[in-house]
Amino acid sequence: MLAGERIVDRTQQSGMPKLSVDGVSMAFGDHTVFKGIDLDVQAGEFLCLIGSSGCGKTTLLNLIAGFMPPTEGEIKVSGRVVHGPGPDRAMVFQDDAVFPWYTVLQNIEYGLKIRKLPKDERRTQARELTELVGLGGREDYYPAQLSGGMRKRVDVARALSVQPEVLLMDEPFAALDAITKARMQEEFLRMWENRETTVVFVTHDIEEALFLGDRLILMGENSIVRETKVPFERPRTEEVRTSPELQGMRREVIEYNRSVTRDGETGT
Amino acid sequence: MTAMDNRTGKSSASPRPVRHQIVRANADGVAARIRRWILVLSVPLAFFALWYAVAEAGIVGRIFIPHPETILERVTLLWRELLVAVWVSIQMVAMGAFIGSVAGIFIGLLFGFSRLARELFELTLDTIRPVPIFALIPLFVLWFGIGLMPQVALVALGVFLILSFTTIEAVRNVPRIFVRAALTCGASRIDVYRTVVLPSIVPEILLGVRFGLIAAWGLDVAAEFSSSSEGLGYFMIVRGQYLDTAGIVLSVLLFCGCAIIVDRALRYIGRKCMPWNPRVTQQDFITELLGGRG
Numbered sequence: 378m379l380a381g382e383r384i385v386d387r388t389q390q391s392g393m394p395k396l397s398v399d400g401v402s403m404a405f406g407d408h409t410v411f412k413g414i415d416l417d418v419q420a421g422e423f424l425c426l427i428g429s430s431g432c433g434k435t436t437l438l439n440l441i442a443g444f445m446p447p448t449e450g451e452i453k454v455s456g457r458v459v460h461g462p463g464p465d466r467a468m469v470f471q472d473d474a475v476f477p478w479y480t481v482l483q484n485i486e487y488g489l490k491i492r493k494l495p496k497d498e499r500r501t502q503a504r505e506l507t508e509l510v511g512l513g514g515r516e517d518y519y520p521a522q523l524s525g526g527m528r529k530r531v532d533v534a535r536a537l538s539v540q541p542e543v544l545l546m547d548e549p550f551a552a553l554d555a556i557t558k559a560r561m562q563e564e565f566l567r568m569w570e571n572r573e574t575t576v577v578f579v580t581h582d583i584e585e586a587l588f589l590g591d592r593l594i595l596m597g598e599n600s601i602v603r604e605t606k607v608p609f610e611r612p613r614t615e616e617v618r619t620s621p622e623l624q625g626m627r628r629e630v631i632e633y634n635r636s637v638t639r640d641g642e643t644g645t
Numbered sequence: 646m647t648a649m650d651n652r653t654g655k656s657s658a659s660p661r662p663v664r665h666q667i668v669r670a671n672a673d674g675v676a677a678r679i680r681r682w683i684l685v686l687s688v689p690l691a692f693f694a695l696w697y698a699v700a701e702a703g704i705v706g707r708i709f710i711p712h713p714e715t716i717l718e719r720v721t722l723l724w725r726e727l728l729v730a731v732w733v734s735i736q737m738v739a740m741g742a743f744i745g746s747v748a749g750i751f752i753g754l755l756f757g758f759s760r761l762a763r764e765l766f767e768l769t770l771d772t773i774r775p776v777p778i779f780a781l782i783p784l785f786v787l788w789f790g791i792g793l794m795p796q797v798a799l800v801a802l803g804v805f806l807i808l809s810f811t812t813i814e815a816v817r818n819v820p821r822i823f824v825r826a827a828l829t830c831g832a833s834r835i836d837v838y839r840t841v842v843l844p845s846i847v848p849e850i851l852l853g854v855r856f857g858l859i860a861a862w863g864l865d866v867a868a869e870f871s872s873s874s875e876g877l878g879y880f881m882i883v884r885g886q887y888l889d890t891a892g893i894v895l896s897v898l899l900f901c902g903c904a905i906i907v908d909r910a911l912r913y914i915g916r917k918c919m920p921w922n923p924r925v926t927q928q929d930f931i932t933e934l935l936g937g938r939g
Contacts, residue, residue, distance in 0.1 A: 442829060444825060444828075462825070462828035462829050463829070463831060464829065464831030466829060467830060468825070468826070468829040470822055470825070470826065472822055474823065474825070474826040475826075476823060476826070476840075476841070476844070477845075477922070478844040478845065478921045478922075479844075479921070480921075487827075487830050487840070488830035488831055491827075491830055491831045491832050491833075491836050519920065519921040519926075520921070521921060521922070521923040521926070521927065532826075535830065536829070536830075538830075539830055539831060
């Protein structure tokens with residue numbers, strides 16, 4: 378990782394996008410969630426999908442994960458069409474998804490075991506990840522013995538272990554308390570800055586999106602209504618979060634979302 | 646004079662928080678253990694005392710309620726015969742329950758795994774389930790004759806129906822999020838079954854096996870009543886023909902003893918194989934509120 382890389386605008390088109398969503402529509406019966414979504418995510422980009430509850434951001438993420446096929450359109454990762462879930466798109470969930478019957482270490486090495494990595498190798502990797510997410514010394518704990526924040530760390534480590542091409546995150550920190558949440562965001566940012574994984578991060582917290590992301594995609598009633606590049610330099614620190622620039626952008630996005638939603642309501 | 650708390654100086658006359666009392670009840674001290682055993686044994690002992698008193702007083706005829714001493718006499722007189730009978734019955738139940746459980750769990754898992762299996766067998770299975778199994782005894786005797794076969798088959802069928810049902814429901818109840826997490830880590834269908842479905846249904850399966858075994862003892866008795874010439878159920882029938890109430894009560898007690906030992910053993914095994922389950926391992930006051938461990 379070169380220091381110069383950080384200055385590169387990761388949102389800029391550079392060859393084939395890592396993830397591309399082409400004309401994707403989704404409907405459950407008569408209910409249209411969204412229509413004709415087009416979205417490209419570049420390699421190493423941190424993209425945040427934001428929007429009010431029910432706008433379909435989680436549905437879009439689930440489509441990318443391959444949990445269900447879109448009604449129309451195509452999703453591609455490195456040019457390959459998505460046909461189902463796979464480790465190239467590991468996911469960190471909003472709810473508790475850590476396997477309660479496995480210990481911390483067994484959870485973190487799960488994907489490597491599935492991949493049939495020799496035991497020594499996967500143990501070494503899993504231990505490194507355990508340290509990385511700050512759970513060193515708790516390898517043999519069961520999830521029931523951990524706090525919510527610690528379980529989230531396990532979840533993050535398990536997703537990172539399979540070295541996904543795109544890491545999908547569905548409001549991963551939403552259920553945590555404010556202090557734990559802020560700490561997890563910073564720690565996750567440090568990890569990501571060292572690994573340069575492509576991330577699609579769903580959240581309804583605009584501040585979180587501005588603090589973490591390179592680009593924000595705001596989803597409205599049933600389509601993308603706005604795209605915002607986040608200008609803050611990396612590595613980002615706590616000062617960025619409280620900076621007037623970030624807070625100003627936050628206000629702007631909130632107001633924009635409000636105006637769009639109101640229009641949407643009067644329109645239909 | 647009211648006792649004062651050292652640190653706060655507040656009166657400690659206010660009621661103690663509930664949690665406090667529960668933690669004390671759970672403490673592993675010798676005194677707590679003794680107290681627990683006294684409580685646990687008090688009801689059976691009181692029941693026995695009442696029985697003894699009634700028998701001693703002679704209010705009810707011996708043919709209806711035998712004297713405990715008569716039962717003891719039966720034991721000393723017939724213990725060889727009893728031992729063989731109990732052993733035969735245990736074998737019947739063990740074989741039947743084992744075959745029934747394995748088959749039930751297998752079909753339950755297969756139903757979850759394969760749509761074809763569901764479509765092929767679901768209607769048949771749902772139709773058989775409500776049939777009173779006791780009603781099949783004459784058929785089983787007709788098909789398998791007198792002896793071990795009809796009994797084992799009957800017990801196995803009963804346990805199978807319970808376990809297949811429990812397993813199917815347990816598989817359906819596996820939290821979807823775990824399956825999704827496994828799939829995004831690269832798990833195949835078989836991996837999901839091995840690493841998610843199987844471990845997460847263990848608690849329910851164990852419950853099913855416990856239910857199955859309770860039913861198994863009943864089925865075994867019924868089968869031995871009508872299609873056997875050995876076992877505890879047969880012993881019971883013979884005693885009945887002699888109008889030997891003590892012998893019948895003794896058989897009942899032996900059945901109860903076997904059943905409780907097996908059930909407690911299963912609970913113990915359950916605790917040992919699920920160290921991850923907070924229901925089993927945590928001794929907090931929530932567990933206490935929900936009826937204790939195991």
